[in-house]
Amino acid sequence: MSLCMQRKSIRRYEKTPVSDDMLESLLRSAMQAPSAVNQQPWRFVIIKNKDLLEKLSTVSKGAWPLKEAPIGILTVFKDDFKRKEMVPQDMAAAxxxxxxxxxxxxxxxxxIGVYPRAERMDEIKSILNLENGEPFSLIALGHPAEDQTIKPRFDAQRIQVIE
Ligand SMILES: Cc1cc2nc3c(=O)[nH]c(=O)nc-3n(C[C@H](O)[C@H](O)[C@H](O)COP(=O)(O)O)c2cc1C
Incomplete structure (x- = not known):
């Protein structure tokens, strides 16, 4: 089965730490994402500090998985690029x-959705003292502690073929 068909959101994690090698693989893959004119508008902030993860877990109703996660990743963008209107798509790909x-x-x-909600972006900047760039997304991650069964969502009705 392809990775796309195995991925699902996991919101509960074991306490086991995530190794540096695994973390590096995640960041290598992030930076391998496609971006408009290859502008790569991203930076990544790795949060391992428990107090900060707890604070981040309240920036929105859906941010609670960060509370028990061993690691959070904040994706950050700068929009002073040639294709600035494409930056959110670049960030989503990463x-x-x-x-x-x-x-x-x-x-x-x-x-965990952040951009374009200004109140979430501002609160995250203030919690992390972020001086450069704008928060785009938060990712809570760790070794999974919940069911990983996938429910296929394929729906032929959503496809139109034009010949
Ligand atoms: C832009 C975006 C924002 C999301 N925000 C949250 C969030 O704040 N909290 C959360 O628990 N899940 C969040 N999710 C995950 C979705 O709830 C999840 O992808 C969806 O329910 C489908 O489930 P699956 O990822 O297991 O296939 C978000 C996903 C996207 C793409």
Whole structure:
């Protein structure tokens, strides 16, 4: 089965730490994402500090998985690029690559939506004292501690073929 068909959001994690090698693989995959004119507008902030993860877990209703996660990854963008209107798509591609690599490494992860909600972006900047760039997404991750069964969602009705 392909990685795409194995990935699902995992929101509960074992206490076991994520190794540096695994973390590096996640970041290598993130930086291998496609981006408009190959502009790579991303930076990645790795959060291992428990107090900070706990604070981040309240930036939105859906951010709670960060509370028990051994690691959080914040994706950050700069939009002073040639193709600035494409930056959110570049960032989404990098975020998805992290999720797919996490699946490949046997880790569990969930995408926590940040951009374009200004109040979440501002709160994250303030919690992390972020001076450069804008928060795009948060990813909570760790060794999975929940059921990983996939429910296929394929729906032929959503496909139109034009010949
Ligand atoms: C832009 C975006 C924002 C999301 N935000 C959250 C979130 O804040 N909290 C959360 O638990 N899941 C979040 N998710 C995960 C979705 O809930 C999840 O992908 C969806 O329910 C489908 O389930 P699956 O990922 O297991 O296939 C988000 C996903 C995306 C793409």
């Amino acid at each position: 975020t998805q690559n992290i999720l797919l690599e996490a699946t490949h490494q046997g880790l569990g992860a969930v995408w």
